[in-house]
Amino acid sequence: ILNRDDDWLMRPTEAEIGRLSIPTWDHYLPLIYALGLQEPDDIIKFPVTGYELGAISMTGVMFTPHAIDPV
Numbered sequence: 001i002l003n004r005d006d007d008w009l010m011r012p013t014e015a016e017i018g019r020l021s022i023p024t025w026d027h028y029l030p031l032i033y034a035l036g037l038q039e040p041d042d043i044i045k046f047p048v049t050g051y052e053l054g055a056i057s058m059t060g061v062m063f064t065p066h067a068i069d070p071v
Contacts, residue, residue: 001035001044001061009031034061038063039063041065041066043065043066044063045061045062046060047060
C-alpha cells in the first residue's frame with residue numbers, strides 16, 4: 001500500500017503470505033475498493049494496528065488528501 005503497487009495488490013494470493021492472511025475474499029475486497037478512491041498525493045496512514053489474542057488483526061488504512069493533512 002505504501003509503495004502504491006496496485007498491480008501487486010490485485011494478486012494477493014500469488015505469495016504464501018497472501019494465501020495465509022486472506023481467509024476469504026470478503027476480508028480483502030473492501031481494501032481494493034478503498035484503494036480505488038485514493039489520489040496520487042494522498043497521505044497514507046495506519047490508525048489501527050496490532051493484534052488481539054495473538055492472532056486477530058484489524059489493521060485500518062486511512063487516505064488523507066495532502067492539502068488538508070493536519071500533521
